[in-house]
Amino acid sequence: MGYETTTAITTVMEELRTLGSFGPKAVDLLLKVAREELTRFPSLTSDPASTHEDYAYDFFLDRGEALTTAAQLQAEDDDALGRMIRRWLRNWLVDLHARSAVGSLRDRLEKRLERDGRFDRAPAQHFWCLTDGPAQAGVADPAALAAVARRVHVTYYPEPPGGTRRAQLGRSGELEALLEELLLTAEGSLHIATLVHVVANRFPHILDPLTVSTEEETADEVPARGPSPLEEILGGEEQQHFETLSQEVFDALSAEERGLVLVLDDPKAAANMLGLGKSSTALRIRSLKSKLIEISGDEVTAPEVVRRVLARCRGELRRATEPVAEDAPGLVPSVKDGGQNR
Secondary structure, three states: OHHHHHHHHHHHHHHHHHHOOOOHHHHHHHHHHHHHHHHHOHHHHOOOOOOHHHHHHHHHHHHHHHHHHHHHHHOOOHHHHHHHHHHHHHHHHHHHHHHHHHHHHHHHHHHHHHHOOOEEEOOOOOEEEEOOOOOOEOOOOHHHHHHHHHHOOOOEEOOOOOOOOOOEEOOOOHHHHHHHHHHHHHOOEEEHHHHHHHHHHHOHHHOOHHHOOOOOOOOOOOOOOOOOHHHHHHHHHHHHHHHHHHHHHHHHOOHHHHHHHOOOOOHHHHHHHHOOOHHHHHHHHHHHHHHHHHHOOOOOOHHHHHHHHHHHHHHHHHHHHOOOOOOOOOOOOOOOOOOOOO
16 A cells, blocks of 8 residues: 555656656646646636647746756655646746736837827837927936826726726826826836836736726825735745755755855855865856755746855854853853862
C-alpha cells in the first residue's frame, strides 16, 4: 500500500525527471491548473476564441524552460509540482491581465479624444493637447493631476454580471470633461500614457474586474482602494512561499557562502574574506550569484527570495558577533575564589 501511495503522488515528477521536460502527464496537470486559474480572470476569458489550452501553451512557451528547471530542483512530488505550476501561472496571468487591461483603457481614451473637437494630437508622438491650447509638453505632476481627477465627477457604471458589456466610464461628456481639466492643469500636452495612468488610478475597477463596485462614486470623495480579492489571495500565498523558499536557500548555503552573500557587491571585501586574488574572487562571486538565482525559483521570485536570504545572513552574523554578557546578574564565574575578591 505504501508503495502505491508513493507512486501515486510522484508519477508526474518521475515522468519529468525521466524525460527532462514536460511529458503528457505534466501537460495534463498544466491544462487542469490553467482551467481552474482562468476563472479568476473574467477579462481574459471573455474572448471565446482563446481557450484555457491557448493560455496554457502560451504560458509554457514563455516560461516553460525556467519552470522545468525549477521544478526539477525544487518539487519533491506531484503536489509540490502542482503548487509551483499554479503559482507561476497565476503570476503570469496577473501580468497578462494588467497589460491587456491597460491597453484596452488606452484604446478607449484615444477613441474618446479623437471623437471630441476639444482635443487634438500634439506634434510629439502619442501626446494630446487641447485644440485651443498650447501643444508643447505640459507639466505632468502626478499629485496635481490626481487631485484634479478626484474633483471632476464621472459616473461609473460597473460591468454587469456575466460580462455582457464593458464597464462604462461616465455619462455623455463626463470623461471628456475630466480629460479637458487634466490638460488645462498641465498647461500643455500630455502623453497618452499619463492620461491612462491618471484615469486608471481614478477608476481602479477598470483594471481589476474582481473589485467592481455597485455604488456610484461622488464628485467630492473617492474611496481609497483596498487590496482586491485577487491581491489578498496572492499576497498570503506569496509571503509564505517566499519565507519557505528563502529558508531552503539559506540552508543550502555553506557558512562561507553565507558570509560571501553579505559582500557580493564589494569585491575588495569579498577578496579579503576569501583570502583570494581579484580574478578568483570574481569567479566565486559569479558562481554564487548563479547558484542563488538557480535555487531561488525564477527571475520573478529571485529578487525577493535573495532579499530575505540576505536578511537571514545578516541576522546570523549579528548573533555570532554579539558579545556574551559574562557579568550578567546571577552569574558567578567559575574561579577558585568565586570571583568575590577584588
